[in-house]
Amino acid sequence: MASPTPSEYIADALQDFDPPLPLAVTLSGGADSTALLLACRQRWPRQVVAIHVHHGLQVAADGFAAFCARLCAAHGITLHIEYTDARHAPGESPEDAARRARYAALERGAAALEQRLGLPIPSIALAQHADDQVETLLLALSRGAGLPGLAAMPAHWLRDGRHWWRPLLGVPGAQLRQWLRERGQDWIEDPSNTDAGYTRNRIRHQVLPALEAALPGWRNTFARSSAHAAQAQQLLEEVAAEDLQRIGTPPAIAALRALLPARQANVLRHWLARCHGTAASTAQLRELQRQLAACRTRGHQIRLKVGRGHVLRHGAVLDWQASPDA
Numbered sequence: 001m002a003s004p005t006p007s008e009y010i011a012d013a014l015q016d017f018d019p020p021l022p023l024a025v026t027l028s029g030g031a032d033s034t035a036l037l038l039a040c041r042q043r044w045p046r047q048v049v050a051i052h053v054h055h056g057l058q059v060a061a062d063g064f065a066a067f068c069a070r071l072c073a074a075h076g077i078t079l080h081i082e083y084t085d086a087r088h089a090p091g092e093s094p095e096d097a098a099r100r101a102r103y104a105a106l107e108r109g110a111a112a113l114e115q116r117l118g119l120p121i122p123s124i125a126l127a128q129h130a131d132d133q134v135e136t137l138l139l140a141l142s143r144g145a146g147l148p149g150l151a152a153m154p155a156h157w158l159r160d161g162r163h164w165w166r167p168l169l170g171v172p173g174a175q176l177r178q179w180l181r182e183r184g185q186d187w188i189e190d191p192s193n194t195d196a197g198y199t200r201n202r203i204r205h206q207v208l209p210a211l212e213a214a215l216p217g218w219r220n221t222f223a224r225s226s227a228h229a230a231q232a233q234q235l236l237e238e239v240a241a242e243d244l245q246r247i248g249t250p251p252a253i254a255a256l257r258a259l260l261p262a263r264q265a266n267v268l269r270h271w272l273a274r275c276h277g278t279a280a281s282t283a284q285l286r287e288l289q290r291q292l293a294a295c296r297t298r299g300h301q302i303r304l305k306v307g308r309g310h311v312l313r314h315g316a317v318l319d320w321q322a323s324p325d326a
Ligand SMILES: Nc1ncnc2c1ncn2[C@@H]1O[C@H](COP(=O)(O)OP(=O)(O)OP(=O)(O)O)[C@@H](O)[C@H]1O
Pocket: 026, 027, 028, 029, 030, 031, 032, 033, 034, 051, 052, 053, 054, 055, 102, 125, 126, 127, 128, 132, 190, 193
């Protein structure tokens, strides 16, 4: 059977994509988001707008913004440029800081467009594709991640009443580039995408070609594994939420001790994330569970560094306190 053409890949992806309109496409000026914008514009001619985030600190930022302005003007697409300063906090990776700042800027950009157009914008689309998804999975494996990491990127989520979508997760990056070339459409190459100092780029340039050669169908099978992990993670979250309700907040030590270790770890992670917005490292969680197992007398104290603060024993319950500098 002939393999699908770039147009067939994209048509297939957009067929399953049915967002409430209008749709804002997040446009970096790279190949992926340029292709997503033009494909969506083709499908919903007057219902697509674009948001570009100008990362003030990057030298190339003006060039990206100028490209997006030219592209949108040429296709009659309304564009909003949102400025942001993605300086990273001490201890935070520059990539994470840029991502966090970008999502906040995209939110502000959507709100600004709503004001300007006098319309709600119920949907925002991001252009990550099948290779990005596999890179995310392999990065998670390289860090020893648990199920949430192995579940990789969700194709859809709802936040503050707005739908966020990733309609291209089934389309290989090379197909998007080919689709643009066939239309004579250019894009901007981000110089940081080839920097081998980033693990993601080493995965992209060294690991993916080896997988391509060794494992036919690996993109689909890896994506299927991520989908299994995402489903299992949903179940774990449900179990943790039920357990936490039973155990109480703050969690009762005796009730925690009655749980099997895996279930105890699951509810502790859930409590820290949902109630305190923090995460324990594997070593911190193991030590906390060891302390819980040893906590047999009234006098046994617990004070452990966990995430951005400390877990403490207060009588019959555990408590978490943020560090003053967190
Ligand atoms: N500066 C930006 N402004 C608006 N949207 C962005 C920006 N940077 C990234 N995005 C959106 O987030 C998605 C993922 O970003 P990421 O940095 O992983 O990819 P990218 O290499 O910039 O992708 P692309 O080839 O689309 O530019 C992009 O596909 C795009 O939809």
